[in-house]
Amino acid sequence: MTILKKVSFFKKLSSKDLEKIFSIAKVKKFNKNDIVFHKSEIGNNFFVVQSGKIKIFTSIGPNKKKTFAFLEKGDFFGEMSLLGSKIRSASAQAVTDSELLVIGRLSFKKLLVKNPDFTLNLLQTLVIRLNNSDREIENMLFHNILGRLAGKIVEFAPKTNKLPIIVNIDQNELAECIGTTRVPICRAINSLKKCKAIDYKRSEITILNLKQLKSIANM
Amino acid sequence: MTILKKVSFFKKLSSKDLEKIFSIAKVKKFNKNDIVFHKSEIGNNFFVVQSGKIKIFTSIGPNKKKTFAFLEKGDFFGEMSLLGSKIRSASAQAVTDSELLVIGRLSFKKLLVKNPDFTLNLLQTLVIRLNNSDREIENMLFHNILGRLAGKIVEFAPKTNKLPIIVNIDQNELAECIGTTRVPICRAINSLKKCKAIDYKRSEITILNLKQLKSIANM
Structure with missing residues (x-):
């Protein structure tokens, strides 16, 4: 999965498909920190983010968490x-106050059958997510935490080459995205600071040398 | 991705869809060890395994390899x-002499649009693969090599509860599936032997205690 905010599902849909989705969906509001669903529950709904930010994650024990994705408008x-096992494979939580479009199992299946564009977009997004997951597995096997952190920072950064680039993310979020704890992330951030690839202050990373950061990430 | 041999794409397709696939596909033969495609090449074909065994893998350097999947008849x-970036995200190689059905980009897109069952099956398989990849990420973060090895052995084993269960796989293949080298795998196999969960002789694992193996794998 990983971060998908650059892949807006909405943008690729025709206005006819969008109308269809809005006509069958219910809008549901979630407050910051509300759980949308828990891992291992039976799932019967498909969600599209209308506003806010949703985190997809898994946790084992109280201290170990892995964030797979932050999802924003259109994701x-x-x-x-709804397509595989009925059991939720991860948990979903509102990071900020959020509004979601909720589509039930039957309506979802109808959308799939009657709207080939919807289905094709779904396929393409799943392929991107699968590719991201497999790249993440590779990174975990072949790179150390420093390289993985550098890669995550590049992934989160707004797509521009004009330096400095500001990335709003704190150490805890970075640790959870990489699936580790704060201490090794803190150490890795200090290493990246020392070689002047980034600066870091209060939940804000400033990319000072994008080329160097990409090279550390093996990108 | 991981191992998909239990998910046969063919079995779920209607005979109409199957006929369609056979009518537009070319059959291509590959000898043992032949490369079907290399990672980073531009890809223009979709493949279905008609016979033999194909390995999907990635490698960095001469000694580090990660096997994502072994694919067999119907996979x-x-x-x-064909659906995302045009660049192959992994390499494919024939493990044994194999016959593949080859479908070009345009025919593939036509299949998608005109055969909703084909598309739905594709979606379902991608969801299973994505789920497997995300579970693998979790396992890499939360389990040690012993647990991951135990999980892989269960995954590869024929689905039966009647002990002993024979699993034909050698240390090198196991190491590549986990993305590590032979030495730690050899050590982990010895640990599993010591606690009598398995026996291991010449490319053959015998599961002696499935319950214990699953418990070590946290399954």
Whole structure:
């Protein structure tokens, strides 16, 4: 999965498909920190983010968490338990106050059958997510935490070459995206600071040398 | 991705869809060890395994390899560079002499649009693969090599509860599936032997205690 905010599902849909989605979806509001669904629950809904920010994550024990994705306006989630096993494979939580479009199992299946554009977009997004997951597995096997952190910072950064680039993310979020704890991330941030690839202050990373950062990430 | 041999794409297709696939596909033969495609090449074909065994893998350097999947009769691959980036995200190689059905980009897109069952099956398989990849990421973060090895052995084993269960796989293949080298795998196999969960002789694992193996794998 990983971060999908650059892949807006909405943008690729025709206005006819969008109208269809809005006509069958219910809008549901979630407050900051509300859980949308828990891992291992039975899932019967497909969600599209209308506003806010949703985190997809898994946790084992109180201290170990892995964030798979932050989803924003136009991104979808919840399809996995409508297409595969009915059990939710990860948890979803509102990071900020959020509004979601909620589509039930039957309506979702109808959308799939009757709207080939919707289905094709779904396929393309799943392929991107699968590719990201497999790249993440590679990174975990072949790179150390420093390289993985550098890669995550590049992934989160607004797409521009004009330096400095500001990335709003704190150490805890970075640790959870990489699936580790704060201490090794803090150490890795200090290493990147020392070689002047980035600066870091209060939940804000400033990329000072993008080329160097990409090279550390093996990108 | 990981191992998909239990998910046969063919079995779920209607005979109409199957006929369609056979009518537009070319059959191509590959000898043992032949490369079907290399990672980073531009990909224009979708493949379905008709006979034999195909390995999907990535490598960095001469000694580090990660096997994502072994694919057998009825499994497909190559869809990722037809639906997402055109660049192959992994390499494919024949493990044994194999026959593949080869479908070009245009025919593949036509199949998608005109055969909703084909598309739905593709979606379902991608969801299973994505789920497997995300579970693998979790395992890499939360389990040690012993647990991951135990999980892989269970994954490769024929689905039966009647002990002993024979699994034909050698240390090198196991090491590549986990993305590590032979030495730590050899050590982990010895640990599993010591606690009598398995026996291991010449490319053959015998599961002696499935319950214990699953418990070590946290399954």
